[in-house]
Amino acid sequence: VTIDHKKPTIHDLPQISKRAYEIQPHGPNYQELRDGGRLIAHVQIMPTTVGQVNDIKYFDEFGNISVTQNYDWRGFKSSEDYLHPDGNFAYTFWFNKAGQRVLQLVHMYNADKKVIPTSYHLENYHNNDYLFSNIDNLFSFFLDQLIKNDDQATLIVNNPEDLATAVQSLDSHPRIFLRYQHLFDPQQVITNSTSNRITDTIVSNSSQAAALREHSDQVMPAVIADMSLSDTELHAAVSYTHLRAHETLRHL
Numbered sequence: 001v002t003i004d005h006k007k008p009t010i011h012d013l014p015q016i017s018k019r020a021y022e023i024q025p026h027g028p029n030y031q032e033l034r035d036g037g038r039l040i041a042h043v044q045i046m047p048t049t050v051g052q053v054n055d056i057k058y059f060d061e062f063g064n065i066s067v068t069q070n071y072d073w074r075g076f077k078s079s080e081d082y083l084h085p086d087g088n089f090a091y092t093f094w095f096n097k098a099g100q101r102v103l104q105l106v107h108m109y110n111a112d113k114k115v116i117p118t119s120y121h122l123e124n125y126h127n128n129d130y131l132f133s134n135i136d137n138l139f140s141f142f143l144d145q146l147i148k149n150d151d152q153a154t155l156i157v158n159n160p161e162d163l164a165t166a167v168q169s170l171d172s173h174p175r176i177f178l179r180y181q182h183l184f185d186p187q188q189v190i191t192n193s194t195s196n197r198i199t200d201t202i203v204s205n206s207s208q209a210a211a212l213r214e215h216s217d218q219v220m221p222a223v224i225a226d227m228s229l230s231d232t233e234l235h236a237a238v239s240y241t242h243l244r245a246h247e248t249l250r251h252l
Contacts (some may be wrong), residue, residue: 006075009051010043039063046073060085072097088115100124136166144171156202161185164192175199183208190216 010016010023010031021040024032028050033041039059046054052075058067064085072078077099082091094103104121120138122130132138143166147153153174157163160178167176179202180189190212193201203209 007049007052008071008075010053013053046071084115089117090115136169139163139166140169140171143167147172147174150174160192161188164195168192168195168197170197177202180204180208183211186212186215 022034031043042057044054046052053071056069057065060066068081070079076097079094084090089107092105106119107115108118120132155174156177
């Protein structure tokens with residue numbers, strides 16, 4: 001696969017006027033954009049590159065960071081963060097390679113005067129705009145879009161501590177496996193595993209599987225020990241298991 005890869009430096013960006021501002025280099029790691037003595041922006045260089053822009057932080061007249069522009073390694077601006085004067089997030093915008101805004105995240109102060117994410121706006125997705133109240137709803141939407149034409153889809157959720165809620169809210173009906181590497185909260189694992197949306201639960205070893213069954217007062221689905229091999233099994237001849245025709249396996 002050929003990936004279009006530009007390597008823009010501060011001198012290549014159209015929003016930076018070389019006539020209006022002074023560009024001051026500070027070694028290979030960052031540069032400063034100044035107007036007289038005033039710091040306008042801090043340009044961080046992407047690691048292992050020669051001058052390629054990683055992010056640009058713009059400062060207001062009081063020296064506070066007001067906007068941060070983040071760049072993808074392929075050379076285009078991928079997102080912008082707008083900040084309140086106190087440093088908290090106000091808005092985040094994400095862009096595609098063509099520079100079109102595709103997603104907006106709004107942060108607002110709650111009753112405790114803490115800034116929290118309040119809404120996600122998906123813009124012009126197949127000519128429609130969508131509003132989501134939280135990241136789980138947004139993720140569920142995209143999963144549904146990904147597998148909507150696949151009636152044999154299988155999802156393996158590698159971090160169910162974060163994603164179990166989202167995958168249980170899908171409109172589609174894939175096979176869903178929750179894969180737990182650690183049982184920090186066994187009761188939460190049991191709660192997630194006994195949902196009627198979950199096919200099976202995968203844990204690291206048979207001892208964890210036994211512990212879950214012992215502590216559950218509900219009928220647990222099959223609990224599968226993960227790929228923990230003995231020395232004999234590790235050195236045994238390799239056998240391959242193939243997916244059924246047209247079956248899609250996705251690892252989250």
